Amino acid sequence: MRVILQRVTSASVSVDQNIVGRIEAGLVILLGITHEDTAEDIQYIINKILQLRIFNDENGKMNLSVRDISGECLIISQFTLYASTKKGNRPSYIDAASPDLAIPLYEQFITEFRHHHHAKVATGEFGADMKVSLINDGPVTITLDSKDKK
Numbered sequence: 563m564r565v566i567l568q569r570v571t572s573a574s575v576s577v578d579q580n581i582v583g584r585i586e587a588g589l590v591i592l593l594g595i596t597h598e599d600t601a602e603d604i605q606y607i608i609n610k611i612l613q614l615r616i617f618n619d620e621n622g623k624m625n626l627s628v629r630d631i632s633g634e635c636l637i638i639s640q641f642t643l644y645a646s647t648k649k650g651n652r653p654s655y656i657d658a659a660s661p662d663l664a665i666p667l668y669e670q671f672i673t674e675f676r677h678h679h680h681a682k683v684a685t686g687e688f689g690a691d692m693k694v695s696l697i698n699d700g701p702v703t704i705t706l707d708s709k710d711k712k
Contacts, residue, residue, distance in 0.1 A: 563603040563667075563708040564594040564643045569616055573636050573696035575686040582692075583684030588633030590696050593671060594643025595664040596657050603708035604671050608678055616702055624702075628679070635679060638686035638694060639668050661689060 567589050574584040591611065617626040617633065628635065641664070645653035659667070668688055676683045686692045 563596065563599045563607050563671075565607055565611065565706040566592040566640075566643065567611065567614070567616070567702075567704045567706065568592075568696060569699045569702035570636075571697045571699045573694065575636060575638055575684075575695075576693045577687050577690045582687055583636050583638075585634035585636045585682060585684050587631070587699070588681070589628050589635045590694070591635055591637045592640040592643060593637055593668065594640050595659040595667050596644055597659050597663065599659065599663075599667055599708070601670065604667065604674055606708045606711070607706055608671070608675050610706055611675075612679055614704065616704065628681075632681045634682040634684070635675070636684045636686070637672055637675065638692065639664070639688045664688075 570588065570590050572586050573590045574581050576582060589611070612629050613627055615625050615627050617624065617628065617631050619625040641655055641658035644658040645655055646657060647653050665688055672683070672685055
């Protein structure tokens, strides 16, 4: 499971020019799922996201988690996080999970995330052509991968 986190002051996602998810200060979570992902990967990524200290404290030091600030979260599926560009100029997405595997894991991720994070959690729409708007705060952008736990 691969995630790109972006600390934002606000964000929204729309499908067919209709906003389907919107948040204020918090995190945009771009979520990529691969064939090997399991419930264990979901738990690892959620715990890491909720404990990362990437928000400023009263001294301007990144010392607070999204939980500490009751930050809102916008979760968006993004299979392109598993793009391979090793060969040629057209990315291959063979490492991205097919929808029959990815959709249940994506839905489980959202359910578990909402269970562990009590602030607002909005989502995009799996498989849709989405338009994401955000104001990256910092900018702070972090990559997490459940298969790379160094």
